[in-house]
Amino acid sequence: MTTATHEFTGSGRRHADRLNEPNGGRSDGRGNGQRSSKGPLADPVRVARGLGWFSIGLGLAEIAAPRRIARMIGIDDDDTNRNTLFAYGVREIASGVGILAQKHPVTPVWARVGGDMMDLAFLTRAYGSSSSQKNRVAAAAIAVLGVTVLDVLTGKNLSRARQSEHEEGNGVAPKQGHGVEVRRQITINRPAEEVYRFWRDFENLPQFMEHLESVQSLGDRRSHWKARAPAGTTVEWDAEIIEDRPNELISWRSVDDADVPNTGSVRFVPAPGDRGTEVHVELRYDPPGGTIAAAIAKLFGEEPGQQVRGDLRRLKQVMETGEVVHSDASIHRGMHPAQPSAEPMTEGAQR
């Protein structure tokens, strides 16, 4: 995540807005989590930073030396465990970077809690395995539990710090809850008109937005959206376009009582050097179950930023090559070796 992205995160902007108010420089020291409460966790942002670096260190270790880690925590040094450790390593690094890149890393810290749950689930399974070294697995589980407690406390403190910031804010905060905000960009080697036109027909969106089942146009500015939600459920809502500047910008929001209230916008900016069009997407939604549910979902591959990034990559593939690109492994949900599969590919099997 770049510094530029950082400046535009919700909390960063709110902070900046507040500074522009006449009394912006209030001296109560809030906002950066420097609250006056006592105790070792008094500054949750600092603790979070520590957790961030811890994540990166552990992640690097899991990637660089899965074998050694496997031995250390008493599990089999087999390919499955090594691959799992590698995936966990990537997850740790991503969560560490997430924490360090944000001013108020509420979501990434809760994501760590979700990660702890995954680790514990993994270790529980390993404990049950006949070939594991039970005392080492148990020691590892206790260590993870300790970190989990710290993660939860830090997450709670950060959430509280941000809540109070919301309350004293100036109305930029979304109507309900904190919401999840995602910004992602991609450059597509096609003219802005073409990309705009494709996106403006919302019925095209499910072609590249993996979670969308369908979008149905309901006339001029309204549309009906149906999306796959975690755990096999679906959510539906109606949306309306709030702004439509041809070849430049489209923004929309859910209307009425949407299950998942959301807003979104996409900007189309000509890329310098004859490189097509920069597509800047911004989404904000209030997930059912709030931030914690979102953070846990994130750990199981439902991370919204990654999701949008993947969606944009598929949009680019569709615009530039005519279709979403598949590999022998990518057509399957979950793990599948890179070899052809016996079953014919069905629409639903595609990611």
Place this chain on the structure above:
Amino acid sequence: MKANCWMGKRKLEVRDVPDPKILNSRDAIIRVTSTAICGSDLHIYNGFIPTMEKGDILGHEFMGEVVETGSAVKNLKTGDRVVVPFTISCGACSMCQRDLWSLCENSNPNAAIAETLMGHSPAGLFGYSHMLGGFAGGQAEFARVPFADVGPLKVPAGIPDEQVLFLSDIFPTGYMGAEMCNIRQGDVIAVWGCGPVGQFAIASAKLLGAERVIAIDRFPYRLQMAADKAGATETINYEEESVLERLLELTGGRGPDACIDAVGLEAHGPAAIYAYDRAKQALMLETDRPIALREAIIACRPGGTVSVIGVYGGLVDKFPLGALMNKSLTIRTGQTHMHRYMRPLLERIERGEIDPSFVITHRMKLEDAPKGFETFVHKRENCEKVVLSA
């Protein structure tokens, strides 16, 4: 069909797997007639490439006959004989259009993993981990080739497989290694590693007009091949003499004008340095052993070029950045931009300027792929290059 599957570190099995199918309209299915084992396959074999899964079909050097094409493939028809580049490229993104084919922005469906590790993802590759796409490889009876309207090169019937097969990777890779040296008249080029890619780097440096090419390795038979077949003017066995001293001696104290690292992340070297890096790898303090690359940087003449075509995967330790900066060196590197080189190099083969089959030492059946890996990795029977046929 039969396919050579990775079943774990140093564990391969030729298994029966389903035949490939068209998944995208720009795909073609190829009946593989010849395929080869690449030195970079050995990194997978030895467990240095992450995100492999049991059952992954290996192989990224292959050629064969088109048996089926997707609806959008207009330039190929059933029966065409083609060589397939190991990098998968769409031809439509700005990287492909800038002739940077191995950086194709659309061909890796699993780009997210690569982005986490490297910031951005390179192109998808055949049979080279899930991080690089999860594409089944070509050490099989049949292979699915995405973007078949862009990648595969048609070859005329008159030339045997063995002369054109290496257009799939190692000849263009060695050639790009030499081209990146920006060779001028009178230049002396040193090449670390006399595996197949090193041999082609040496041969290409000669083709591109190098005055002298110095080959460095530790296996006498490989140095012999470099001198006899590839055209190296001098050879250095690093187990017998100091590479740095010998290079100074051969260049009047200047150092080579350009150095090519055709070794990569599993380098060997003098016992103490090798032990140091191997220990670092084991202790998770580095993922790659840059022994050859370090030496190339130290050896290179001030203002010269270091061309890196050996494969690296992650992080290295004790990288002589000071030498790089203070000697104004240029580092050039990359996965091969295959599509740039295949046709011109085919023309060189057709004109008789080079016969790439000189590197082949072992010919086997696809069923014997595991034995081929075994022979290659241990350099048994003076193994240089193994070609598998269907």
